[in-house]
Amino acid sequence: MVEAALAEAVTHSAAGAALDIEQVSHAFDIDGAELPVLSDVSISVEPGEFVALLGPSGCGKSTLLRLVAGLDKPRAGALREDEVRIKSPHPSRVVVFQDPTLFPWRSVWDNVALGLEAQGILKSQRHRVDAALDLVGLADFRNAYPHQLSGGMAQRVALARALVNDPKILILDEPLGKLDSLTRITMQAELVSLWQRKGFTTLLVTHDAEEALVLANRVIVFSDRPARVKADIRVDRPYPRHRGDPYLADLRRQILGLLGLDVTW
Amino acid sequence: MSTYSLSDGLASGAPRVSRAPLLAWVRESGAGVAASIAWIAFGLSCLLWEDVGDWSRTHSLGIAAFIVAAVALFGTVGADYLGSAGRALRQRAAWLVALGAFLTLWELATAKFAWLPLPFFPPPQSIIEVYTDDLPKLLDSVFASVKLQLGGYLIGAAVGFLTGVSIGWSRAVGYWVHPVLRFIGPLPATAWLPIAFFTFPSSWSASTFLIALATGFPVTVLTWSGVASVSSAYYDVARTLGAKPSFLVLKVAIPAALPHVFVGLFMGLGSSFAVLVVAEMIGVKAGLGWYLQWAQGWAAYANMYAALIVMSLLCSGAITLLFAIRDRLLVWQKGTVKW
Structure with missing residues (x-):
C-alpha cells in the first residue's frame, strides 16, 4: 500500500x-x-x-x-x-498564506473561483471549482460566507482556492x-x-x-x-x-x- | 426528576390557569385598546367644542379619528386572524397611543382653546386642509425637489466614487487631486451659492452643481480611505492567482472599500439635503424649499408645517432606501449600523 x-x-x-x-x-x-x-x-x-x-x-x-x-x-x-x-x-505558483485571507464579500464558492475568474476562464471551467471544494470536503459550504467558517475550514477553502488552478x-x-x-x-x-x-x-x-x-x-x-x-x-x-x-x-x-x-x- | 416537576407545575398551576388568559389578553391587546381610546379622545376633541377659527375639515378629521380608533381596536384584538398585518399593528400600538394623545392635546391647545398663539401654531385640521386643497402645488414642489436632488446626488456620488477610487489607486492622481480636495472640500457647498447663481446658465444647473459638490466631497474622501485601507494581503492573493490590475481594482479594491463608500453616500445625502433646501429658498423658483419660503411670505403657517412634514418623509425615505440598497449589497457584513 x-x-x-x-x-x-x-x-x-x-x-x-x-x-x-x-x-x-x-x-x-x-x-x-x-x-x-x-x-x-x-x-x-x-x-x-x-x-x-x-x-x-x-x-x-x-x-x-x-x-x-x-x-x-x-x-x-x-x-x-x-x-x-x-x-x-x-x-x-500559488501561495497559501498563514492567514486564509479569504475575501469576506465573496461566498466560499466565489472565493475558490477567484483564480479562474482572474484568468478569465471561469465560464468554461466551473466544474473545477466544484471539484476543488469536493477535494477539501467543503462542498456543503459553497454558499457560506467566510465569517461563518471555523479557522480550519477557512484554511481548507484557501487550499481549495490554490488547488483549483492546478499549480x-x-x-x-x-x-x-x-x-x-x-x-x-x-x-x-x-x-x-x-x-x-x-x-x-x-x-x-x-x-x-x-x-x-x-x-x-x-x-x-x-x-x-x-x-x-x-x-x-x-x-x-x-x-x-x-x-x-x-x-x-x-x-x-x-x-x-x-x-x-x-x-x- | 424533570417529569415530576412538570406534573407538579401542572397540578399547582391549575388555579392560575384561569387568570392567565386575561393577563395574556391584556398584554397582547391592552395597548391596542388604549390606542383606540386615545384616538376616540382625539375624535371627541374635534367634535365636542366649536372651533375658535374657521376651518373646514374639523368634522371630517373627527370622523377619521374614530375610524383609526376602530381599526386600532379590531386590528389588535383580532390580530390573530390578520396575520403579519395584525402583528405589525400590535407592535406599533404603543406609538398609536402616544400619537392619539399628542393629537388630542394639539387639537385642544390650538383649535379649541387657543392656548398657543394662533397663526403660528395651526391646528391639525388646517394642515389636512393644505393637503387636500393645495395638493397640486405641493405635488409640483415635491416633484421639482426630487428631480433636482436626484440629479445632483447621482452626479455627485458617481464623480465622488470615481475620484475616490482614482486617488486611492494611483499615486499620480493623488498628487494632483489631493491638495485640491483639501482646499475645496471642507468649504460648505452653500458658500458657493452666490457665485454659482451668476456663473451658471440657469439656477437649476447651479443648484445641481452645488448638490453634486456637497455629495461628492464625503463620497470621495471615504471611497479613497476605503480603497487605501484595503489589506495588501488581498492584493497578494489575487496577484498570485493571476489577477491583472483591472481585476485588482474592480474585484478587490472596490468591493473591499464598499462599506466605506456607503458611509460616504450617507453623509453626502445629509449635506446635499441642506444644500437643496437653501438653494430652493434662495434661487430656484420651485421645490419644497421654495414652497416653505413662499408660505412664510404669505404667513401661511399651516402650509409651512405641511411642507415640513412632507420634506421629512422624503429625506427619511431617501435614507431608508439607501440603507436598503446597502444591506442588499453588503449581506456579507455582520453587525452593521441600524437606521
Whole structure:
C-alpha cells in the first residue's frame, strides 16, 4: 500500500515543476538602513518534491517564498521555474498564506473561483471549482460566507482556492500555524495525500520540526537572519509517516540542534 | 426528576390557569385598546367644542379619528386572524397611543382653546386642509425637489466614487487631486451659492452643481480611505492567482472599500439635503424649499408645517432606501449600523 502511494506520487510527478534558486540575496530598507534577510541562498528542487524550509522565526523564510511566488524581486541572484526566470506572479505558483485571507464579500464558492475568474476562464471551467471544494470536503459550504467558517475550514477553502488552478508549485507559508493541534494533524495528513495525488512540487515554510519531518522529502534548515542554508536533509521514509518513528525522532534531534536548541527532551 | 416537576407545575398551576388568559389578553391587546381610546379622545376633541377659527375639515378629521380608533381596536384584538398585518399593528400600538394623545392635546391647545398663539401654531385640521386643497402645488414642489436632488446626488456620488477610487489607486492622481480636495472640500457647498447663481446658465444647473459638490466631497474622501485601507494581503492573493490590475481594482479594491463608500453616500445625502433646501429658498423658483419660503411670505403657517412634514418623509425615505440598497449589497457584513 505504501509502495502504491509512492508509485502514484512518482507517476504524477510530471505535474510538478523544477525550481532553481540561484545565489539569491535580498534585503529590506528600514528607515534608510539596509537590513539583509537572505544571503546567497541556492536551492535546487526536483519536480514533485516536497521541501520544507525550517528556520528560526523572522529569519527570512517567508521572504524567500514571496520571491518564489514572484511577488517581490530579489536584490541579487535568480529564481527559475522549469528553467524560466521568475519575474512576476503566475497561477502555476500559488501561495497559501498563514492567514486564509479569504475575501469576506465573496461566498466560499466565489472565493475558490477567484483564480479562474482572474484568468478569465471561469465560464468554461466551473466544474473545477466544484471539484476543488469536493477535494477539501467543503462542498456543503459553497454558499457560506467566510465569517461563518471555523479557522480550519477557512484554511481548507484557501487550499481549495490554490488547488483549483492546478499549480505546478504549491507554496505554503505556515498554513497550519494558527490551527489547533487536532485540526493541524488532520490537515497535515490531507496535505500529504493531496500532494501524492496531484504530484505538484511543494514548498512549505514552517518553524515546527516535527511537521517538516512528517510531511517533507527534504528539510532545509536556515540560519538566523540573514538566512543562509545551514543543512539540507533528505527524509527517506515512506508515507504515511508516524510521529513516533525513531528515525524521525533522531532527525528531529539533529535539526533542533542545528537550530541551536540543546535537546534533552 | 424533570417529569415530576412538570406534573407538579401542572397540578399547582391549575388555579392560575384561569387568570392567565386575561393577563395574556391584556398584554397582547391592552395597548391596542388604549390606542383606540386615545384616538376616540382625539375624535371627541374635534367634535365636542366649536372651533375658535374657521376651518373646514374639523368634522371630517373627527370622523377619521374614530375610524383609526376602530381599526386600532379590531386590528389588535383580532390580530390573530390578520396575520403579519395584525402583528405589525400590535407592535406599533404603543406609538398609536402616544400619537392619539399628542393629537388630542394639539387639537385642544390650538383649535379649541387657543392656548398657543394662533397663526403660528395651526391646528391639525388646517394642515389636512393644505393637503387636500393645495395638493397640486405641493405635488409640483415635491416633484421639482426630487428631480433636482436626484440629479445632483447621482452626479455627485458617481464623480465622488470615481475620484475616490482614482486617488486611492494611483499615486499620480493623488498628487494632483489631493491638495485640491483639501482646499475645496471642507468649504460648505452653500458658500458657493452666490457665485454659482451668476456663473451658471440657469439656477437649476447651479443648484445641481452645488448638490453634486456637497455629495461628492464625503463620497470621495471615504471611497479613497476605503480603497487605501484595503489589506495588501488581498492584493497578494489575487496577484498570485493571476489577477491583472483591472481585476485588482474592480474585484478587490472596490468591493473591499464598499462599506466605506456607503458611509460616504450617507453623509453626502445629509449635506446635499441642506444644500437643496437653501438653494430652493434662495434661487430656484420651485421645490419644497421654495414652497416653505413662499408660505412664510404669505404667513401661511399651516402650509409651512405641511411642507415640513412632507420634506421629512422624503429625506427619511431617501435614507431608508439607501440603507436598503446597502444591506442588499453588503449581506456579507455582520453587525452593521441600524437606521
